[in-house]
Amino acid sequence: MDEITFAVLGTGGIGRRALEVSQHKETLTPVAACDRRGIALDADGLDVDELLAATEGNIDNEVATDGGAGTAAVDGDGGGNEDGGDGVKQHGEDRGVVASDQARPSEDPIGEIVDRGDRIDAVLLALPNYEHDFIPRTADRFVEGGYSGVLIDVLKRSRVIDMLDDRRAAFEDAGITFVCGAGATPGLLTGAAALAAQSFVEVESVDIWWGVGLKSGYEDNRGTVREDIAHLPEYDIETARDLSADEIERLIDERDGVLEFEDMEHADDVLLERAGVCDAEDVTVGGILDVRDDEKPTTTTVRVTGTTFDGETATNVFQLGDETSMAANVNGPALGYLKAGVRRNRAGEYGVVGPAELMPGF
């Protein structure tokens, strides 16, 4: 497979770690990274070390509240509010990617990436999604700008898949392959479920149970934590977005830093159904997030129970080592699925696919 060039939209925790992990992957060259205020471009490959060193202390944690069609703002996945109240770790003059020598301010960073789209094989949308149409609307900009290539996100919400599906014909016409939900979960874990399902002719249930310990990564991943809060029974994506930083801290305090989720609305179900593994209703997702400890509060486990062709019922199990961080489990798979998406795209397969559909024709 030839060299792959890619861009990262959003330089929060996920965007920056994706750049870092890409350094370990052969054939992947990051040529652009942007946030809502600036952009770094280098067709020969960004100096990732410099970019990370310059931006680690200058994360732009503001939420992109809107921008309307054509002006969608680009945020990191940092979280926080429009007033910048979180002020996480900022200690430089410039916030966000412009702190890097390779970057400059931009009025329209997404537009600049779209304009260079013919030299970019894939675009990783490492964006938050407090408004659940934010990523679909960003995709619209790439369609409108004549981009053809791979778009890939690491989202979790089922309803976003539907919004992307509504755009399937537009993606196909444009020559875009949209890979959705390509992080740790749904990404890695639905991939594992699709693989584990191979022993069976009928899958009865897929149980996904995750543990994340996020003490040292908490500040970097406030956006992810906020999105997780939206999965708590008392909240939804809108009410979670409207929480102030203080309210989030209080909510976490009340729970001693531990948030437990059962029966989450999580795209794993629809993505496994799309891949033909099982019905969406046979998938359950839950987990425990501890923001005050780096040790995982529980072991991330995928259990696939099914019936074999010879009539036996059994459960295949996939478990992640407790020492693997969320960042490790998000970004390795995301880049792997990115490469798989580029292969599909080059073979002329366009539209919307989930990670489990990228597994060998299972």
Add this chain to the structure above:
Amino acid sequence: MDEITFAVLGTGGIGRRALEVSQHKETLTPVAACDRRGIALDADGLDVDELLAATEGNIDNEVATDGGAGTAAVDGDGGGNEDGGDGVKQHGEDRGVVASDQARPSEDPIGEIVDRGDRIDAVLLALPNYEHDFIPRTADRFVEGGYSGVLIDVLKRSRVIDMLDDRRAAFEDAGITFVCGAGATPGLLTGAAALAAQSFVEVESVDIWWGVGLKSGYEDNRGTVREDIAHLPEYDIETARDLSADEIERLIDERDGVLEFEDMEHADDVLLERAGVCDAEDVTVGGILDVRDDEKPTTTTVRVTGTTFDGETATNVFQLGDETSMAANVNGPALGYLKAGVRRNRAGEYGVVGPAELMPGF
């Protein structure tokens, strides 16, 4: 993905079970099945139920000793010797596939399948490999006959991969995508290792440990057992082939039906290296086979230990439920990889690939 037509060479345990499992897979239509003496053909799809019912008691367990280029005989993976001394389960007039109403005798069943190659997307080589060039030589016949499509085997031996690699240019010229080692192991388990490796930027070790309980499948899988014996320290592929049925029974008696293997020559190592997961020398394969009990003597487990981008060392684990049979774990993945191979072939990717290379660009 469109409909896929496929043929099965060899109607021993693996070939017949592949036909059976294919009934549960969408888009797969078996259009040909043959053994060394006969062939069943139906461009609209074989009646698998009839074929299995007719052949279950009439397995041709003779070993194809040779045939030379152009006349390579086709055997099931039943095992036994040229004198037919095993005589396993035969109770019909006709041995092998010709016991089916859909089949007829053939002087050159492989030639007949090659001649119909333009209507066959993939050919599953469910053949034994006592002579370790038997499958490569069979592949030569497809090249010589102008076949372009997928060839796929479920072999275990590292050295066969090398022999297939020697033919890479010929496969590429012919438009053939050869998928090697696509059964339970290497197939399913190296796929799991490639998936599990995603948390890491450096994989230190892959440990594959399998358990197979084969009491009720023993007669059907004598070929596989004989090939396993070749992995015992005291034997090799030639000495195992030369064992009489009595000698095999004695060998198994001496071990109370339990064969334990450590550090096997197993293609998992070269296939994981080819896929970029780790060095071949970091892969260890072992397992326990019990031919007198259907319960697995040990749980099949893949352990992938590596270092994350953030410097942690951890082990991800994949385990198969003990109730899943070898047949279930061979044939589901084999057909999944067959479909993945057809997708690659249709995209113009030819040559030799292992299962782990068919995983998302990991």
